[in-house]
Amino acid sequence: MNLAAIDLNLLVAFEALLEERNVTRAGQRIGLAQPSMSSALTRLRALFGDELFIRTAAGMQPTVRALELARPIGEALARIRATLAPDTAFEPSTAYRRLTIAVTDYGDLVVVPPLVALLRQDAPGIDLVVRPIGDAAASLAALERGDVDALIGGHLPDSPRIVRRTLFEEDFVCIRDKAHATPLTADEYLRLPHALFSSAGGDGSPGVVDAILAMEGRKRRVAVTLAHVVAVPFAVAGTDLVATMARRVAGRLAAIAGVTLMPLPYDTPPFAIDLLHGRRATADPALRWFLTAIERVGRSL
Template sequence: MIDGHLPASARITRCVLFEENFVCIRDAKRARRKAQLTRDDYTDLPHALFSSAGGDGLPGAIDTMLARHGRKRRIAITLAHVVAVSFAIAGTDLVATVAERIASRFAASAGVSIAPVPYDVEAFTIDLLHTRRAAANPALRWFIELVNRVCKTL
């Protein structure tokens, strides 16, 4: 599995593929009127949330960071696929906080603009996770090494 923000497990081997940063995306036309988001803008605007777990109610990295500042965001829509987020916010007043590589890849085609998150947000890792037994399987070991090599080029 390739993912970020997953808890550690004694049964799983975790290999860091790369480090990633959060950025904000929003409709490009609305962003032209005001390029940078203030902290108030960020919490006042409705948010689109990517959650592969379907918005399970557990606080994510952004919500945890905002809570430390006594702030909260208003989630207006939850999407189960990260690629859908950019396209869902285009033409709306929604803002989303996503991984920088995803934002950069889809910004132009979706019609969204990228801006810094107006808070200090820690970088996170994207990890490859597999069972310890997978390393003993030559085909899976080959695949794991291939994914590692490809991610070094990103």
């Protein structure tokens, strides 16, 4: 494809349409009148050989092809914006800024403490607000609106408007009272009563362990369901209960709760702990530094 024959402003129009899902609002966002925005959409359709956006009662919905293009186009525009942005030096040691992130319980326990330590050392003028991710879809919408600067956690939903960076991978371990230090066999794991964290209450959502057991026609007994992950090791301590937890969370709480870690007697795949942020974040020197700082913390864990 001959780039000289392509108006790269069409990619800006594509991004605005993807984020606004409305021709008029997309035009207002990038300074185009509605007829000019409609013309840009027509040219985009011709360029990519696809409808890209289909008018529905809920707004202009992207086609499969548009969703495939969202990430590479967004990343390309982010790099261009970062390159063309004024070379404003950001000095974290003297900067004053308020940043907001939303995190899962895992992120709160594992990522936030070393991140706070890094900020206090390298950027003491930056104030950090940490919100909980209760409803992942709602938190993603808040990120898309710019109400929060980043999300941190595992199993977070995807969006073509958002950039996802994997900080590190996590796996599972078992925990038992410190008096029971012998690793469990698969049969013992099933025979023992389990403690389970589930913010939704009830029996909790079937996790990867339950899915593996179900494939073998087996099921564990959940004797205690807890609303806070921090409560799990304290409930296990001094009892015959066993629990399955993320390794880094269990490691942080084991000594103070009086439990011991042991291998999970089933092979389970690791899961990613991700950092999510808006595509325009790289054009903000302070936010760009902050995201890099989060990645530094991730590499240290």
